[in-house]
Amino acid sequence: xxxxxxxxxxxxxxxxxxxxxxxxxxxxxxxxxxxxxxxxxxxxxxxxxxxxxxxxxxxxxxxxxxxxxxxxxxxxxxxxxxxxxxxxxxxxxxxxxxxxxxxxxxxxxxxxxxxxxxxxxxxxxxxxxxxxxxxxxxxxxxxxxxxxxxxxxxxxxxxxxxxxxxxxxxxxxxxxxxxxxxxxxxxxxxxxxxxxxxxxxxxxxxxxxxxxxxxxxxxxxxxxxxxxxxxxxxxxxxxxxxxxxxxxxxxxxxxxxxxxxxxxxxxxxxxxxxxxxxxxxxxxxxxxxxxxxxxxxxxxxxxxxx
Amino acid sequence: xxxxxxxxxxxxxxxxxxxxxxxxxxxxxxxxxxxxxxxxxxxxxxxxxxxxxxxxxxxxxxxxxxxxxxxxxxxxxxxxxxxxxxxxxxxxxxxxxxxxxxxxxxxxxxxxxxxxxxxxxxxxxxxxxxxxxxxxxxxxxxxxxxxxxxxxxxxxxxxxxxxxxxxxxxxxxxxxxxxxxxxxxxxxxxxxxxxxxxxxxxxxxxxxxxxxxxxxxxxxxxxxxxxxxxxxxxxxxxxxxxxxxxxxxxxxxxxxxxxxxxxxxxxxxxxxxxxxxxxxxxxxxxxxxxxxxxxxxxxxxxxxxx
Numbered sequence: 001x002x003x004x005x006x007x008x009x010x011x012x013x014x015x016x017x018x019x020x021x022x023x024x025x026x027x028x029x030x031x032x033x034x035x036x037x038x039x040x041x042x043x044x045x046x047x048x049x050x051x052x053x054x055x056x057x058x059x060x061x062x063x064x065x066x067x068x069x070x071x072x073x074x075x076x077x078x079x080x081x082x083x084x085x086x087x088x089x090x091x092x093x094x095x096x097x098x099x100x101x102x103x104x105x106x107x108x109x110x111x112x113x114x115x116x117x118x119x120x121x122x123x124x125x126x127x128x129x130x131x132x133x134x135x136x137x138x139x140x141x142x143x144x145x146x147x148x149x150x151x152x153x154x155x156x157x158x159x160x161x162x163x164x165x166x167x168x169x170x171x172x173x174x175x176x177x178x179x180x181x182x183x184x185x186x187x188x189x190x191x192x193x194x195x196x197x198x199x200x201x202x203x204x205x206x207x208x209x210x211x212x213x214x215x216x217x218x219x220x221x222x223x224x225x226x227x228x229x230x231x232x233x234x235x236x237x238x239x240x241x242x243x244x245x246x247x248x249x250x251x252x253x254x255x256x257x258x259x260x261x262x263x264x265x266x267x268x269x270x271x272x273x274x275x276x277x278x279x280x281x282x283x284x285x286x287x288x289x290x291x292x293x294x295x296x297x298x299x300x301x302x303x304x305x306x
Numbered sequence: 307x308x309x310x311x312x313x314x315x316x317x318x319x320x321x322x323x324x325x326x327x328x329x330x331x332x333x334x335x336x337x338x339x340x341x342x343x344x345x346x347x348x349x350x351x352x353x354x355x356x357x358x359x360x361x362x363x364x365x366x367x368x369x370x371x372x373x374x375x376x377x378x379x380x381x382x383x384x385x386x387x388x389x390x391x392x393x394x395x396x397x398x399x400x401x402x403x404x405x406x407x408x409x410x411x412x413x414x415x416x417x418x419x420x421x422x423x424x425x426x427x428x429x430x431x432x433x434x435x436x437x438x439x440x441x442x443x444x445x446x447x448x449x450x451x452x453x454x455x456x457x458x459x460x461x462x463x464x465x466x467x468x469x470x471x472x473x474x475x476x477x478x479x480x481x482x483x484x485x486x487x488x489x490x491x492x493x494x495x496x497x498x499x500x501x502x503x504x505x506x507x508x509x510x511x512x513x514x515x516x517x518x519x520x521x522x523x524x525x526x527x528x529x530x531x532x533x534x535x536x537x538x539x540x541x542x543x544x545x546x547x548x549x550x551x552x553x554x555x556x557x558x559x560x561x562x563x564x565x566x567x568x569x570x571x572x573x574x575x576x577x578x579x580x581x582x583x584x585x586x587x588x589x590x591x592x593x594x595x596x597x598x599x600x601x602x603x604x605x606x607x608x609x610x611x612x
Contacts, residue, residue, distance in 0.1 A: 089489055183395055185512065186530045206491065207513035208525070219604045221525030224492045258607040285612045292610060298525045299605050301564040304598060306591045
């Protein structure tokens with residue numbers, strides 16, 4: 001089924017203790033749409049880039065059958081640029097430069113042909129822009145939104161407004177605690193559900209993810225990665241794998257959403273194994289499926305008698 | 307099958323933000339043997355108490371069919387006393403008093419009738435005492451040992467010596483990092499396996515537990531507790547539920563050990579819901595089985611196609 005992805009496209013410079021990548025493809029919409037493209041077509045992209053955005057990357061999107069009709073190209077502008085540096089344990093990052101450039105004036109206009117998309121994934125952008133997007137949609141079946149601590153502390157009211165209109169909210173554990181003011185994640189999730197979304201997914205990095213689906217709970221394990229090279233885009237890749245599988249199957253039941261969480265975790269695990277988009281740029285159904293099956297092996301156990 | 311438990315018996319005074327319990331039954335051997343007694347008989351206990359140890363608690367052990375032949379009662383001595391205070395998030399605790407009393411001179415003598423026990427669980431005590439115990443055993447099928455950060459920093463050499471002689475080592479995430487000097491838990495587990503035990507279980511509190519069984523991995527979810535009243539004894543209860551189920555089934559395969567980890571997690575989740583031993587003192591097979599089944603619901607997902 002059709003999936004619309006809205007978010008940022010960026011040229012990132014990333015430093016980790018293991019290396020550096022300069023002006024490499026990044027942004028929430030990039031990671032989400034690439035991840036989703038392994039599951040469903042068409043993936044429709046709405047975002048903005050400058051004239052400096054590499055042509056070969058536009059061609060790459062097209063190869064992955066990502067529909068660029070909604071991509072605004074400001075020829076005399078520069079693409080959003082972020083320069084981040086991770087410390088040794090990769091949990092903390094410092095933003096060395098954030099140049100919004102053409103993204104500063106981004107007005108997400110949804111092409112008429114995109115407005116009937118059945119699934120909508122709102123990448124991590126200003127919640128006021130997220131609202132602008134869903135107001136243009138014509139009765140989508142499911143809206144998924146991601147966010148980050150920057151909006152929780154800086155645009156909380158706008159974010160709470162967005163939460164009343166979406167179905168699935170994805171955030172990480174520290175964001176969940178900050179937004180809900182609850183240390184306990186199970187309490188935090190219930191409180192966030194009370195703000196609107198019936199479905200809340202809390203990502204816990206090396207500890208996996210929790211899916212709260214109305215009153216139900218699913219606890220997904222983490223993939224046992226011994227080394228993480230670059231965490232950039234892991235959360236977006238999770239969201240993309242998740243919504244991509246949902247859109248492919250057009251099934252929003254709890255049972256199916258569990259599988260979608262595992263596919264999201266799968267794509268995120270590939271993402272962090274290499275720099276930037278290199279981890280997810282060129283996957284195959286075979287390696288995705290194999291890793292999904294590994295998750296089954298890590299978490300399955302048989303019934304027992306007492 | 308027969309199970310021998312060796313560890314401390316204590317009278318604890320515990321303060322949490324939710325209340326206080328004075329001179330209540332505690333100690334690693336207490337929590338382990340009570341937890342194990344729901345699964346297997348006989349559970350044989352070796353430890354030491356003073357003349358102040360309440361008679362009704364000895365009767366309680368006997369009701370639970372815990373064999374006290376190896377319990378040393380020093381009539382003119384006082385039982386090990388610990389007074390601990392937990393801060394609001396329950397992750398940090400302060401030891402206000404630690405009076406070793408009769409435990410200071412504890413010499414774990416294993417009665418002849420206990421030496422052929424098929425399973426041995428070494429509770430968290432000085433690793434030099436743990437060694438004294440297994441040297442007295444006659445070819446046990448499986449030895450499980452627990453520890454704590456106090457021994458990792460204070461008796462590391464003795465602990466490494468113990469690790470060469472046991473089969474299953476249980477510790478929590480911060481202890482695993484401290485012992486292995488590895489931040490990544492998957493690397494930490496491999497390093498600890500290289501010290502001796504083929505099987506390592508890392509407890510992660512609210513994030514569940516990881517079972518490393520030779521080259522295999524099982525990731526167990528945490529029970530979704532919204533409130534924890536007292537974490538005292540949770541790790542011991544985990545160990546007791548784990549080894550109790552293994553001893554009951556006499557099956558040390560990976561598949562069965564996964565179930566044992568879930569039973570360990572089950573008993574630990576009951577433990578923290580009330581003060582001290584109150585959470586596990588009076589369980590039934592029915593509530594244990596129900597909660598085991600809940601763990602299945604939280605972690606099971608169906609295969610998927612791409």
